[in-house]
Amino acid sequence: xxxxxxMKYTSVSWLLFFGLIIPSCLAYNVVNFGAKGDGKTDSTLxxxxxxxxxxxxxSPSNVYIxxxxxxxxxxxxxxxxxxxxxxxxxxxxxxxxxxxxxxxxEFWIMFYxxxxxxxxxxxxxxxxxGYWSCRKGGGSCPQGARSIQFxxxxxxxxxxxKSLYSQRVHVGIGYSSxxxxxxxxxxxxxxxxxxxxxxxxxxxxxxxxxSNIKTxxxxxxxxxxxxxxxxxxxxxxxxxxxxxxxxxxxxxEPGVANVTVVNSVFTKTQNGVRIKSxxxxxxxxxxxxxxxxxxMRNVGYxxxxxxxxxxxxxxxxxxxxxxxxxxxxxxxQGTSSTQAAIKFDCSPSNPCSGIKLQDxxxxxxxxxxxxxxxxxxxxxxxxxxxxxxxxxx
Numbered sequence: 001x002x003x004x005x006x007m008k009y010t011s012v013s014w015l016l017f018f019g020l021i022i023p024s025c026l027a028y029n030v031v032n033f034g035a036k037g038d039g040k041t042d043s044t045l046x047x048x049x050x051x052x053x054x055x056x057x058x059s060p061s062n063v064y065i066x067x068x069x070x071x072x073x074x075x076x077x078x079x080x081x082x083x084x085x086x087x088x089x090x091x092x093x094x095x096x097x098x099x100x101x102x103x104x105x106e107f108w109i110m111f112y113x114x115x116x117x118x119x120x121x122x123x124x125x126x127x128x129x130g131y132w133s134c135r136k137g138g139g140s141c142p143q144g145a146r147s148i149q150f151x152x153x154x155x156x157x158x159x160x161x162k163s164l165y166s167q168r169v170h171v172g173i174g175y176s177s178x179x180x181x182x183x184x185x186x187x188x189x190x191x192x193x194x195x196x197x198x199x200x201x202x203x204x205x206x207x208x209x210x211s212n213i214k215t216x217x218x219x220x221x222x223x224x225x226x227x228x229x230x231x232x233x234x235x236x237x238x239x240x241x242x243x244x245x246x247x248x249x250x251x252x253e254p255g256v257a258n259v260t261v262v263n264s265v266f267t268k269t270q271n272g273v274r275i276k277s278x279x280x281x282x283x284x285x286x287x288x289x290x291x292x293x294x295x296m297r298n299v300g301y302x303x304x305x306x307x308x309x310x311x312x313x314x315x316x317x318x319x320x321x322x323x324x325x326x327x328x329x330x331x332x333q334g335t336s337s338t339q340a341a342i343k344f345d346c347s348p349s350n351p352c353s354g355i356k357l358q359d360x361x362x363x364x365x366x367x368x369x370x371x372x373x374x375x376x377x378x379x380x381x382x383x384x385x386x387x388x389x390x391x392x393x
Contacts, residue, residue: 025060025086028053030070037068037091044073055081055114065089065122071096074105074145079114079153089122089161099131103142103167107149115154124148125164132167132192144168144194150176159183170215171198173206182209190238192216197239200226202254208234215239219269223247224284225254230262237267241299243274244289246309248282248322255285255323265295272302272332275324276309279347282321289327296334298365303329305355305379307347320347326354327381335365341372341389344379355381361388 028050031037035046047063047070054061060083068091077087093109095102102108108126111117126147134141147166150156153176162185163170170186173179181198188195197213200206202225212235213219219236222229222244236242242264244256266272273291277284296302305327307320324346341362346352360383364372376392383391 025062026054026057027062027064029064029066031066035070037066037070039069039071039094041071042073043070044075047072047075051077054085055079058082060084062086062088065091065093067091069094073101074108076110076112077114078112081114084116085114086118086120088120089124092123092125095126097127097130099127099134099167100142102126102145103131105145106143107172108145109148111150111153111156113152114156117153117155118157118159119148119161120157121160123162123164126166128165128167128188128192128195135193146170146172148172149174150179152176154178156180157182161185163187165192166195168194169196169199173198173200173203176203176206178205179203180207180209181211182207184211186211186213186215188215190216196221199223200229202226204228206230208232211235213239218243222256222259224256226259227257229259231260231264232262234264235267236264237269237297239269241266241269241271241274243271243276244286245274245276246278247284247286248277248280248320251281251283251321253282253284255287257285258288260290260292261294262290262292265297266299266302267297268299268337270300271304272296272299273304273329274301275305275327277307277320277322277324277347278316279308279310279320280316280318284321285323285325287323287325290330291328291332292330294332296332296336296362298335298337300336300338301343302334302336302341302362303332303360304343305352306343306345307352308345319349321350322347323350324352327352328356328358329360330356330358333361336362336372337365339364339366339370339372340375342374342392344376344392346378348378351378351380353380355379355393357381357383357387357391357393359385359387361386363388
């Protein structure tokens with residue numbers, strides 16, 4: 001297999017590990033542990049058995065899911081393991097139709113404290129529509145499960161996965177480092193609640209590349225404690241855009257720094273690129289953020305900083321303590337479905353600073369041909385090149 005494209009935030013160890021898929025490794029086929037690809041037989045124990053054998057192997061190993069449809073409940077693949085592992089899916093994993101089967105857990109598939117891991121190919125279908133109906137109906141619903149979660153993992157590649165109909169977040173990354181996600185497809189209806197495509201929290205050195213994300217919430221959401229992220233060639237929509245935050249949920253919160261979003265397309269999303277924080281005291285921050293070479297196609301608020309974030313109208317009604325600084329928007333073009341194509345609604349106690357607008361061309365997609373405008377509150381910055389709508393700095 002060809003070497004992967006080097007991104008800005010990769011390390012030497014990451015490149016050494018991901019130069020090639022693990023060669024000459026021991027194969028542990030889940031069928032040999034009792035799994036059946038008939039879409040009916042519960043294969044959970046067989047998957048866990050194959051993982052245990054691979055994880056305790058002193059040689060590089062492969063957990064192999066062949067073609068077929070495998071019904072599995074909650075899977076916790078725990079480490080640390082003794083050698084590198086490839087988890088290869090050629091078939092499909094499906095969750096039980098009863099959403100309670102996985103919905104009472106925080107996750108459906110979890111990799112915990114596993115380093116030097118490749119998860120490759122295949123489809124996972126969490127059957128989330130029943131859970132969404134429960135949520136929308138106001139019934140007594142479980143907390144809901146993330147489809148696949150990486151916690152305390154280092155040197156991870158997730159490649160070629162298709163994730164369908166997650167109950168909540170499709171792919172979660174927490175307390176992990178040197179993670180690359182590439183060529184994934186994420187699909188959920190636009191009205192499915194909280195179905196973020198990829199959520200990153202308290203992690204460093206994460207790359208998201210060449211992926212197509214259609215969902216009911218953020219295509220990519222970046223939570224507190226996340227640093228050195230590179231997001232490139234993402235097709236986002238439907239969804240809520242690519243968001244940093246929401247930040248400021250607690251007083252003592254780690255910040256977000258060094259995030260780049262580049263060469264991506266947003267289609268009919270609620271927002272484009274967004275920074276959002278609650279209006280309450282916090283020592284958090286968001287700094288050194290770069291958004292470049294982006295195309296907006298009928299997007300609500302293509303460029304937005306919202307420090308009065310309040311999705312459910314139960315707001316703290318204070319002033320955001322999150323400090324937003326050194327944010328660059330360069331070569332962002334396309335159409336906005338709202339007249340405020342650029343919106344900077346910043347904190348009066350911590351005004352946004354160091355915002356740069358360069359080579360922006362956003363028009364209002366309006367039958368009456370009204371012009372787009374930029375809105376600024378408590379925002380300080382500069383502009384260069386052609387900026388349409390006219391900068392409000």
